[in-house]
Amino acid sequence: MTKKIILLAAMTAPFMIAAQPANAEGDYSAKAIEVFKKDFQPRGQASIDRLAEDGLQAICNRTGNNPSPQSAKQLEADQMSSIKHPADGKLMGDWKEGEKLAQSGRGFTWTDDPGLPVGGNCYNCHQISPKETSYGTIGPSLYQFGKLRGTSEEIQKYTYNKIFNAKSYNACSEMPRFGHVGALKPEQIKHLVALLLDPESPVNK
Amino acid sequence: MKRLIAGMLGGLLVMGGAAAQTDKKPASKPAAKPAAQAVQAAPAAEVKDAATLEFEKFRAEMEDSNPAELFEMKGEEQWKAKRGPKNVSLAESCDLGKGVGQVAGAYVIHPRYYADANAVMDLERRVVWCMVEKQGFKFDDIAKKPFADSNSTPDITNLVTYVATHSKNMKIAVPLDDPKVRDAFETGKAMAAYRAGPYDFSCNTCHSGDGKRIRMQQLPNISTPEGAIKGVQGWPGYRMTGGVMLTHQWRMTDCFRQQRFPQPKYASDAIANLLTYMIGTANGLEYKGPGIKR
Numbered sequence: 001m002t003k004k005i006i007l008l009a010a011m012t013a014p015f016m017i018a019a020q021p022a023n024a025e026g027d028y029s030a031k032a033i034e035v036f037k038k039d040f041q042p043r044g045q046a047s048i049d050r051l052a053e054d055g056l057q058a059i060c061n062r063t064g065n066n067p068s069p070q071s072a073k074q075l076e077a078d079q080m081s082s083i084k085h086p087a088d089g090k091l092m093g094d095w096k097e098g099e100k101l102a103q104s105g106r107g108f109t110w111t112d113d114p115g116l117p118v119g120g121n122c123y124n125c126h127q128i129s130p131k132e133t134s135y136g137t138i139g140p141s142l143y144q145f146g147k148l149r150g151t152s153e154e155i156q157k158y159t160y161n162k163i164f165n166a167k168s169y170n171a172c173s174e175m176p177r178f179g180h181v182g183a184l185k186p187e188q189i190k191h192l193v194a195l196l197l198d199p200e201s202p203v204n205k
Numbered sequence: 206m207k208r209l210i211a212g213m214l215g216g217l218l219v220m221g222g223a224a225a226q227t228d229k230k231p232a233s234k235p236a237a238k239p240a241a242q243a244v245q246a247a248p249a250a251e252v253k254d255a256a257t258l259e260f261e262k263f264r265a266e267m268e269d270s271n272p273a274e275l276f277e278m279k280g281e282e283q284w285k286a287k288r289g290p291k292n293v294s295l296a297e298s299c300d301l302g303k304g305v306g307q308v309a310g311a312y313v314i315h316p317r318y319y320a321d322a323n324a325v326m327d328l329e330r331r332v333v334w335c336m337v338e339k340q341g342f343k344f345d346d347i348a349k350k351p352f353a354d355s356n357s358t359p360d361i362t363n364l365v366t367y368v369a370t371h372s373k374n375m376k377i378a379v380p381l382d383d384p385k386v387r388d389a390f391e392t393g394k395a396m397a398a399y400r401a402g403p404y405d406f407s408c409n410t411c412h413s414g415d416g417k418r419i420r421m422q423q424l425p426n427i428s429t430p431e432g433a434i435k436g437v438q439g440w441p442g443y444r445m446t447g448g449v450m451l452t453h454q455w456r457m458t459d460c461f462r463q464q465r466f467p468q469p470k471y472a473s474d475a476i477a478n479l480l481t482y483m484i485g486t487a488n489g490l491e492y493k494g495p496g497i498k499r
Contacts, residue, residue: 032395032478039475040461043468050402050467057400064398105420108403108465124419136419138411167405176404183403 029061044110056167065172072171080168083161083179086186091156091193095203098195101188102128108183118183120192121176128195129202139175146197147204159193256421264497272443273366273495276358276450280367283360284308289340299335301328301368312372313492316481318385325389327480329365329454330472336361348471352458353449365452366441366495373494377437379485386481389474393482396475397427402465408479410464412436433486439496446499453480 033051042048056075059067067075085091104119106112123132127141149155161168164179164186178184184192195201285296301311302319315328322334336342353362380386397408408427411417415432417424426432440453457476461469469475 028391028395029399031392032399035392035396035475035478036399036401039470039473040467041470046462046465046467048467050465053401057405060405061398061400065400109462110468111462134420136417136422138414138417138419138424174405174410176406181403 045108045112045114046110056171060172063172067171075171076168079165079171079177079180080161083164083168084186085160086190091160091190092151092197093187093190093192093194095191095194095198095201097188098191098193098201099129101184101191102195103132120178120184120188122192125175130205131202142196143203145203146199146201149197151197151199156193156197159196160189163189163192257423260499271495271497272448273370273441273450273497276363276366276441276443277370277495278367279358280363280365283363284367289336289342291339291341293340295332295335295339295364298339299332301331308368308371310372310375312369313375313377314380316386316389316477316484317380318383318389324474325386325477325481327454327477327484328368329361329452330477332364332368333361333472344472351471352455353451355447355449358450362441362450362452366450369441369495372492375492377434377484377487377490377492379481379488381485381488386485389478389481390485391482393478393480396479397482404465406464406466408460408464427483427486430487430490433483434490434492436483437487438493439498442496442498444498451498 036051040048040051053061056079059071059075063071098120101120102122104117105121105124106116107118107121112118122128122142123135125136125138127135127137127143128145130143145159146155158169162175163184165177166173166175167177167180176183179186179189196203198204283295285294287294296306298305300306300321301308302314302317303309303311312328315331316325318325319331319334322331322338324330326334333344333347336347337344347359347361350357350359351361353359379390381390397412400407400410411419411424412427412432415426415429417426423435425435427436437453440456441450443450454471454476457479458469458471461467
């Protein structure tokens with residue numbers, strides 16, 4: 001179980017800063033948090049507690065996304081330890097279901113109905129199936145992901161874990177922790193694993 | 206005019222569709238490539254897709270009849286008319302940093318610090334301040350519906366569009382040598398790096414690298430002058446989707462929606478800081494006036 005350290009410390013940072021030697025950058029990150037607290041308001045499902053960092057976010061924020069190797073290792077192990085696997089132990093589902101999830105970018109914004117299912121947001125940032133030409137480039141291309149890596153148990157586990165919690169391999173990865181935050185359920189992540197690894201998926205054709 | 210725009214947009218969408226077809230080719234090719242290379246085989250991100258190029262051509266053609274002009278004209282009337290509980294005009298009371306009533310070159314010198322308000326203000330925030338302090342409007346009434354939708358456009362949007370028009374083809378000149386403005390810039394920069402929320406996103410997740418996209422939408426890299434100017438250009442802008450006139454404040458607010466954050470308050474320090482960082486980074490580059498957005 002990952003400890004969700006809601007860093008109250010960050011919110012009271014001005015007091016800490018006063019006791020520390022002057023550090024311009026530190027001053028401004030503390031000031032930035034003050035402004036977020038003062039000038040943001042809840043709307044729809046986007047409650048104000050979303051502004052508070054969890055332990056991992058706090059360390060990434062304070063190290064410019066570049067924690068020390070020891071710290072990174074510890075964070076990654078901590079994130080890894082909370083990954084939940086599907087009850088039946090199988091990690092590959094139906095790639096067609098995975099494609100539908102990959103297409104949907106909805107969920108978690110203040111205009112999204114919290115009662116509706118959340119999408120995988122995959123095409124927002126990644127090239128995946130060659131049939132979809134409207135894809136983002138924030139993340140690497142996943143075209144031929146499985147063709148290049150095979151479908152070994154190890155690769156399946158890596159792919160599943162990466163989608164469940166990308167921070168379990170790279171502490172300050174830009175990629176959201178879809179399983180960790182409950183955006184996607186294990187059953188849905190299985191479908192995305194299939195989209196990337198199944199030899200029948202258009203990704204690997 | 207609306208019909209003309211709709212017609213041209215229709216044509217544009219068709220062209221965009223055709224472009225998407227031709228885009229398919231490179232994606233289906235790299236099958237035979239060795240592993241490491243094929244992973245890198247995503248099309249060069251810097252290259253603009255055909256739909257974007259078509260839109261830019263269309264935008265250039267539309268420049269002489271930009272729908273923003275309609276809002277600008279309304280804004281001019283509202284700037285000059287005696288309005289509000291105090292029955293004064295902004296033209297005779299509002300100082301945008303160039304002297305009372307002066308609008309020429311005012312948009313490109315914002316955000317800036319105002320001693321009378323003791324705050325760093327982006328242009329929209331400053332006009333709101335004038336409406337409240339000089340004309341006697343209530344801030345909460347303005348903040349209740351600060352942005353346009355397909356039903357109505359608030360006065361503040363017209364006013365901002367009017368002022369912005371009078372900085373067309375002028376160089377951005379945010380006074381970063383003013384310590385208060387510099388402070389807002391540094392705070393805005395730190396805010397842009399702050400990761401939080403369910404998806405761990407910061408502004409920089411999307412806006413700190415060159416040539417990145419979400420789906421087909423190009424993302425300006427606000428950490429460089431060349432990128433930051435792309436984030437400034439075209440605001441306030443007439444958005445084809447929905448046919449509404451929207452301001453830079455609206456753009457910032459909608460970014461936070463997509464970041465899965467709560468909502469920034471209207472005309473707040475938060476937005477002024479971020480705009481100081483973004484517009485200040487674009488200092489020295491030319492602002493082309495109100496634009497047209499997809």
